[in-house]
Amino acid sequence: MTAQRQRLRLLLIEDSSDDEELLLQELGTSGYDVSHTLVMTREELSRALEAGPWDAIISDYRLPGFTGLEAFSLVQQRGLDIPFLLVSGTIGEDTAVAAMKAGVHDFLLKDRLGRLGPALARELREAVVRAERRKMQEQLLLSDRLAALGMLAAGVAHEINNPLSSLLVHLDLALNPPEERQLHPEEAQVVRSAFECAVHIRDIVRDIKIFARPDSEQFGPTELHRVLDSVLRMAWHQVIHKARLVKDYQGSATVHGSEARLAQIFLNLVINAAQAIPEGQRDQQEIRVVTRPEVPDSIRVEIHDTGPGIPPELHERIFEPFFTTKPVGVGTGLGLSICRRIATEMGGHIGLKSQPGQGSLFWVLLRSAQGSS
Structure with missing residues (x-):
């Protein structure tokens, strides 16, 4: 039974059609069903990054008008966490060290492409792990925020509701006294304004209490x-x-x-x-x-x-x-x-x-x- 091939959306930064063919052949041998876009310039790369998403990026080191490290910098500037592999025919030790320090996920020599499949598989797995880690951090921060907001809302409601209810009752009594104790019109207006303000405070407390609902709602x-x-x-x-x-x-x-x-x-x-x-x-x-x-x-x-x-x-x-x-x-x-x-x-x-x-x-x-x- 033939093993199912892994689909791969690849952005390939390469100016040699021969090297393009070799890279795609090696990925096919490694079990990938590749759909790829080829770019050669900084402008083409920018447009391709906007058009994504991409599962991985493979880049030559020397390109028309810019380098593979500059290409990686463009990816970083956009905040994209995509496996980025640098491939070169002649990459020196100093360049390789600079690439790894910059954050490039791996680098390979074009005459040793047998390592491409395993290296890409590893980086795809690592990308999934990083994405899950970010998701967990986001969920933890969300839970902490909701918990803190819920505690604040519950505390505000508890501290304000009782005196506010009493205030509303007394203001209502002041606005509707027995006939022999009718307020002067100016006094009634002052009390009415105070009553309306208290009602507004009550509405605000009710609004805040929305956030006090449990996250499992x-x-x-x-x-x-x-x-x-x-x-x-x-x-x-x-x-x-x-x-x-x-x-x-x-x-x-x-x-x-x-x-x-x-x-x-x-x-x-x-x-x-x-x-x-x-x-x-x-x-x-x-x-x-x-x-x-x-x-x-x-x-x-x-x-x-x-x-x-x-x-x-x-x-x-x-x-x-x-x-x-x-x-x-x-x-x-x-x-x-x-x-x-x-x-x-x-x-x-x-x-x-x-x-x-x-x-x-x-x-x-x-x-x-x-x-x-």
Whole structure:
């Protein structure tokens, strides 16, 4: 029985058709079913990296206009963790040492390609291990964040709810006294304002309590607009000085998910939108939250902002763990990767449309509760 061949999406950086044929032949002998793209210049490499994904990259050392180490540097600049093997006909010891110090996963001589298959297999396994390690780190950080936030929310609710309930009762009594003790109109207005403020505090506490729900909360029918309203109240202080906030809810929207997880996604997206907008000119800036039904059986949520926009080459990278465009010390680079993971767990999707100078639109596609049974 013939062993199944392992499929390999290979990016090959090579300027010799003879060497290209030898490398592909060796990979075929090693059991790989290779689909590859050949590039020879820095510009072709940049376009190919954008067009990925790739399972592995094999590069010659000497190339037209640049070197294999410079090619590896381009890969690193994009934050890609792809097995990168350097192959050369004449690579000296100093060059080999420099390559390994730079982080190249392995180097081989073209007259000893018998080691290519085993070396690539090893690096593919190591890449899987690294990816799993990053995933575990992300999940641990997510769990720690949710646990800390849950403890904070539970503590706030416990400390505030009892005195707040008493305050509301007394203010209500003050607003509705016996007829012989009617308040002066000015006094009644003061008490009414205090009562409205207390009600607002109660709503905020209820919003925060969403995050106190256990992480094991089961997914089920969830009223999307109620979650979004809670998120916008929590994010209000981040938005109010930056931009006008516009809500455009179309129809009713009950989705498959959980309040805590959905709130985490949208709070992250709204705060990111606010942080992207520069200070000043508040009246000319806008954050718009849109919901609308989408066929079949889905609800689409869009967070629009009028910030500076995001270059196309970063549209996927911003969802990678630990990648951030924010200044050092601002954010961990985990927010959007966690949002994508949560959306996927709920059977949804998240993505981005943006161009420099034209703002950004983050969209989340969620399963309608009516269509998820």
